[in-house]
Amino acid sequence: MTNGFSRLCRIAVATACVAGVAGAQPPAPPRKPQMADTIRANVYADNTFELYVNGELVAVDSIRFIPHNVISIDLLPKYPMTIAVLARDNADPRTGMEYANTNVGDGGFILKFGDGTVTSRVWKAKCFSRGPVGGDTQNPRVENTPLPPDWFAEGFDDGDWKPAREYSEREIDPKQPYYDADFAGAKFIWTDDVKLDNVVVFRHVVPGPPDGRERPDFSNLNDVVPQGPPRGGGRRSGGRAR
Numbered sequence: 001m002t003n004g005f006s007r008l009c010r011i012a013v014a015t016a017c018v019a020g021v022a023g024a025q026p027p028a029p030p031r032k033p034q035m036a037d038t039i040r041a042n043v044y045a046d047n048t049f050e051l052y053v054n055g056e057l058v059a060v061d062s063i064r065f066i067p068h069n070v071i072s073i074d075l076l077p078k079y080p081m082t083i084a085v086l087a088r089d090n091a092d093p094r095t096g097m098e099y100a101n102t103n104v105g106d107g108g109f110i111l112k113f114g115d116g117t118v119t120s121r122v123w124k125a126k127c128f129s130r131g132p133v134g135g136d137t138q139n140p141r142v143e144n145t146p147l148p149p150d151w152f153a154e155g156f157d158d159g160d161w162k163p164a165r166e167y168s169e170r171e172i173d174p175k176q177p178y179y180d181a182d183f184a185g186a187k188f189i190w191t192d193d194v195k196l197d198n199v200v201v202f203r204h205v206v207p208g209p210p211d212g213r214e215r216p217d218f219s220n221l222n223d224v225v226p227q228g229p230p231r232g233g234g235r236r237s238g239g240r241a242r
């Protein structure tokens with residue numbers, strides 16, 4: 001009786017261990033994602049940007065200078081969602097000025113996702129190139145800081161970065177494409193110096209969907225066995241290659 005009981009206990013422990021290992025693996029997504037699972041992202045930069053979400057490059061501004069344009073893309077969200085943006089004001093890399101070194105331009109960045117994610121002062125901001133230093137347009141020079149290689153990564157430590165500063169529409173003076181897109185609730189952001197800071201990185205982690213809507217996690221799509229017959233010469237378990 002005792003031996004039988006201890007054997008049962010060993011089986012129970014072994015089963016629990018197997019279940020524990022299986023439970024440690026991320027759950028497979030419930031189904032294939034549809035376009036209804038995506039969220040629309042609207043992004044406007046004065047003058048250009050690269051957008052990373054969860055460590056992946058998802059959008060590059062297709063117009064580097066003018067006209068000032070809005071980039072709209074579809075995203076398949078996964079939370080927590082790490083957003084990292086490399087934003088650039090149009091500036092000569094040797095002087096920090098523009099229009100044949102006759103003008104000091106200003107920056108500005110704003111973003112809104114369909115889940116309610118918006119830019120604001122809770123984002124982090126850091127300058128990596130500024131000029132003309134001190135606003136000296138007679139002897140213009142720039143100060144550059146190398147970008148950390150993993151500035152866009154999910155685990156990057158931005159703990160000592162300052163909060164972004166919010167700017168009004170009047171201060172940034174966005175052009176018409178901004179008004180044609182949905183940026184309601186979002187704030188223009190930059191560092192503390194919207195004129196001289198020309199290359200700026202913004203970072204923000206969205207812990208969960210701001211609109212409270214539950215969304216499936218589709219990040220493990222490769223773990224799903226397809227329902228239909230394999231295509232392209234793939235092989236299914238127990239089946240023949242086609």
Ligand SMILES: [Ca+2]
Nearest residue numbers: 089105106195
């Ligand atoms: Ca500038």
Ligand SMILES: [Ca+2]
Nearest residue numbers: 046090105106
């Ligand atoms: Ca500009």
